[in-house]
Amino acid sequence: MKTHHLAGVSLALASCLSLSAPAQAAPQGAALPASHLAPQPSLDAERTPARKPLSAKDRAPTPSSLDHLRDHHSRDALRKPAAKTGAATLAACDTSIFTRNSGWALVDAIRGSTMECVNETFGFTGSNARSAFSEAQMRSVADGLRSYAASYPGNNSQGAANLVLYLRAGYYVQYYNAGDVGSYGPGLKTSLQGALDTLFNNANIFQNSDANGETLSEAVILIDSSVQNARYLWVVRRLLNDYSASWNSSWNMRNAANNSFTVLFRGHQETDFQQAVQSDSSTVYALSDFASRNWNLLGTGNAFLTKNASRELSRFLQYASLKPTVRPLVQGLTTRSSLNTPSGGIWVGLADMTDYYDAGNCNYYGNCNWKARTEAAILPLRKTCSPSLTLRAQSMTAAEQTSTCSSVVNQESYFHDKLQTNRQPVANDFNSSLELVVFDSPSDYEDYGGALFGMDTNNGGMYLEGDPAAAGNQARFVAYEADWLRPSFQVWNLNHEYTHYLDGRFDMYGDFSANMTTPTVWWSEGLAEHVAYCYLNQRYDAALSMAGSYTYTLNQLFDTDYGNQDRVYRWGYLAVSFMMERHRADVSTLLSFYRKGDWTGARSFLKSTIGSRYDAEFRSWLGTVNTNGVNCANGTPPANVAPTAGFTFSTSGLTANFTDTSTDPDGSVASWAWSFGDGSSSTVKNPSKTYAQAGTYTVTLTVKDNKGAASNPPKTQQVTVRVASNQAPVANFSCTATGLTLNCTDSSSDADGSVVSWAWTFGDGSSSTARNPSKTFAAAGTYTVTLTVKDNAGASSNPPKSQSFTVSTSTPNLCPGRSDQMSNGCVRAGLAGAAGDLRYYYIYVDKPNVQLSIQTSGGSGNADLYVNTQGWASPSSHNYRSTNSGNAETVVVPVYTPGYIYLTVSGKTAFSGLSLSTRY
Template identity: 50%
Template sequence: MRPRTVHRRLGRLAALATALCLGGGLLAGPGQAAAVGHGNDGPHPAARPTSRVTPADRPPLTDPVDARHREHTPRSAPVHHSRPSMKGLSPERRAAACDIADFTRNTGSALVAKIKGATTDCVNTLFALTGTDARGAFREAQMTTVAYALRDGAASYPGDGSTGLPQLVLFLRAGYYVQWYHSGDTGPYGSALRTAIRSGLDAFFAAPRSRDVTDANGETLAEAVTLIDSAQENARYLYVVERLLKGYDSSYDASWWMLNAVNNVYTVLFRGHQVPAFVTAVERAPAVLRTLHDFAAAHLDLLGGKQSYLTANAGRELGRFLQHASLRERTRPYAVDLLRRTAMTGRTAPLWVGVAEMADYYDKAGCDQYGVCDLQKRLTDAVLTVRHTCGPSIAIRAQQMTAAELASTCASLGGQDAFFHGVAKDSGPVADDRNTTIEVTVFDSSADYQTYAGAIYGIDTNNGGMYLEGDPAAAGNQPRFIAYEAEWLRPDFAIWNLNHEYTHYLDGRFDMYGDFNAGVSTPTIWWIEGFAEYVSYSYRKETYREAIAEAGKHTYKLSTVFDTAYGDDTTRVYRWGYLAVRYLLENHRADVDAVLAAYRKGDWQAARRHLTETIGTRYDADWDRWLTACAAGGCATGGGTGARPAA
């Protein structure tokens, strides 16, 4: 996946997120980046959760063992890895690929046999179970059986997946995930499962072949490391964290799975801070602090390369221990040393910025000891050195852009205004909106965006850009969108998602009353993201081939698309949002005008009633016919399209 756009955020919501900022999350490993938004396949951005997480907001991770390219599903808490989508399969084909009854109607050895005999694709589907199926598969007795099967299988583990251990581990992870969100369905988990899962993990990590540096072993090893966190056994397995960090060398680089196994230990650390026993364990045996420091210091050569995230994450997770007063004095010298070995800009910046963020957030009173006082201003001044004004309403702040690139960007944005107003048919800004100017911040690459945008603006960077609206009624509020050059398209110059993000600004100013919180008080995501897609692709006269392909699948009724939320998969949010907006604009303009009239007044309930009651299911049959025509060529021109950003 190419880096993608997340929803426009903000107002008081963004201020709160910034206030609760953790100072940085994990960088993604190979294929693990959490990308949210629209666009084509391409480079993955790094995952940088910014919201503070309490134990009540801590779901187990959802991570495939079979998918080499992973797609992020937004959740209520930071999630660095994601439950796989069986991409390209219709819901009907997904169901046919796996008989859920194999896991809900069997118990004991029969259940274990079914799990071992299933594909990982099949076991992956179990993350979505609810209701009686969730109870049938994942009640405590079932999970305990499988945990002991992991123990028994580990005794003769051959160093590969031939005996079904990857499926057992993934089943256990799915169970913890489902139980987290649907404990009423699965029932509670208690000491019986705790004893069983410890015996299973103990046995696996004790197995001699679990130390093999091979792709075959790495598949199970990487998922077993993540299972540590799913079971909240972060304290018990600190020795596994140390073993993998101390064992890493260049031989691991040949194995995608072994690299994941190493990177997954950072998740055990990242989320371990939410487990009191974990902090106590580090207080009693703080060797992991030195291990993290030594790993980062020994692998500075990785920075700027394919495995850069391993070194940067070591620094981040070391710095995260600064949050504990009992560990701060032990952690501080290690953090200071890493900062002295690296620099704010250049090849070592990912490590410097990661450690600096942690020090700035968790030990701000001691900022002078680290040399990170006024961190945001120092980073902004050092990195975003280009300033340019397009006109009275648009200013650009960039890391590196030529005069020609600035001119082309201004022309693209300036020309979009008239196009937008022609489609929206607005009569001017909504009431109480003072967002008369927009600041466009452009980093030089996706890597620079990942390194700096979170530290400067306190945002997630697991995306392809972000629009920050603020409180449009507040005097002095400065809306901005933060983007980056699509370096994979060089030598052509393009700012990724430029026109999509600019549409969010225009839509917020001319169509949506109030701030972002108000605008999403009812389901409006179908419009917010669908309209941004529609305007972006229509203005650029591109064919949105990915959306057209989705139209041919007839996955959603129009009435269903109206209920879309950001928690839904990105295909539904962006491509189906685009299709719904295009269908209504081309076939039911009066309905669009009625909905927008309510949006512009902030009457969200009236707009919702129009969608769910006035329209309801009335257009579903016509929509279905329209989708057929769209897929057959009816959407190839006109309305909108393609996946190349504007130059």
């Protein structure tokens, strides 16, 4: 199947669901080739968990946002919901307009609707599916799109995006419901091609605007849904080549560019695509250029673009005829990236891909033993929480490790009490231990999780059960820290996913595939929500507020599958909570079937024995539960554990800055009481205290948790503050000679204040008090330039800084060789660029033990200078930098052995007339 978009997430976990599944042939009668993955689903579709690890070949490009990793109730893992474009709201959406109209009446109904309303059609089945998406209906919509595409104005005012989304829905529904919809033939293909040809030949579809990006991003997805990947390769290349820094502020334009990687990812399954890319290597170069040109996006919220381009470039290694072209491009990106830097995701992604597509050549790429190297660098921490639980982490304090371990170890006792397991695993379950892997952030999770553990990462964390009946199988939960909650510490989705491990080991016989023999989603996800919320003693407002809508009967909920996030998680929680509270004996009977793998017996018990018997009672319970709350008493929560107070501090003069590091293993710290030892106090979490006089003070912190327990004992530390003595400034500068003129740039510093005055002497009797003076000498020669500076407290640099420079009447060396090549003593003049532009250069230093001076000067605007000794330099990858205001930048690099140095001029704003010089 094609990657479905994750929508369902939970209280403690966004989801345990995978975002990718093995390819499967299209149903009989479907128009799609059997090799092609299913069309991408709606804006809020679900996916079922993966049944086996995903290889590098099967892992899709990263989506355009990390929001799905941060929101308990994310709408979509790969795209945000479309903006409203009509007057109707989703609540007023009448989807019958799509089934009762045909021809141009259907086209007009779609155009007059909204993206949200059209999106509802992805769920059509049966007669609705056939009435909406028969080939005749789809051809009418495609012909309608073709008609309006010719005059497309660059926004959705004519409803073009609605029509494109409807066509996407049709391909999706027909793939999964071919028996209902009927087959699609060559007539639809011809109409669809005519529509997309007309749209993509309208220059307005490539306008750089967020309004246009809404339609463009949908149209790029439609390329893949309709299996036109080869025909529109030129569109992909244009998007990659057109992308510039000005696109970064538009979500829709970024998404359109990012969707092009999906067209490539899935295109490799089609014969015509394979032939097209092997006969024309321009797509390969477009990807390589895109990655190199947008290297500066690493470490930003748009880094996914550069990472996806790098991975999709390496996927072309599967073609023997292209390997001579692709290998050096991939090697160059690998060399330019490294672990534990913003480019780490590229390094491990390319290592994973080259290991799959070009195995045996790791020495060429320099990434042999990449997995062991990555785990050692990225997951260095290991802690045994209990005989059954091992914690591995990227970075945690000792207190954070203890808090994480305590939370799940205590939850285990709560689970066994609530489910009455007698701590007896189901038969043939050898998952006696769980490995909990915690990355530092969602970004790190996406960078490293998939490659290391064979999983998709378009989700909120994942429980990888494996085959519990296989000896040596290692169950694993891969998670990440919720970095957006810092300084508070939280492993995202910890307790929900740990419930899945316990449920799988003690309640559900066999592996996940066996568990899904009959519908068990209501139990699996509902129990994980119920246990997590009850254990944490938290109210599940998102679920409780839905109860009064009476959307489902209990009998209907027994049929839940992974198709709707509210039904899976919120209504699953309500169903399990009701059964645990009102019919605990029936739960025990149900578990007796689940624990021995009698799925037919369990299904019969739910649908025949219980059936609709409790529907009226369930409805009555729904009417009061939002007010009364869920009764969690069937399971004794562990006694509340008091929090542990802790803090760190730093001092500057008489001021002390305090940072709270307190933890609570079974809840959260809710209040802080500071005593500063001089009679003053504070209740701020991270206070700053300025003392009246120097001395040593006893500072005490007492904290309380969300259940009222106080830290005992409080945390006490001695804090010493003193009146700081002024430190003298340090003078420093560099100068560049051009003819008889010496341009000098100040780089002096003051550790505890600021430099306020400059006194220069130039060795010929002249002087200056300018900060960055320019001196023209009367005659050629070598002159000693001396700078003395003073700080804002009146202290002078001691000693002053002196350097000798030679000026002459000769003209500057204008740099031989390539346009990006520098040499000793050369100057490149007249450089210009836009804000965000990067101008790359390099120099080969042929002498050991020299000082390489790199300077920019002159012109207008503001350009910064970045230097890297390991690979191409950028704002996110460099060893040295100079980022003054204006264009006067200087970097001095000590060079101990001959080799290449890489330098980049980066437009902080637009700049022009700039000169770049190198000398050693």
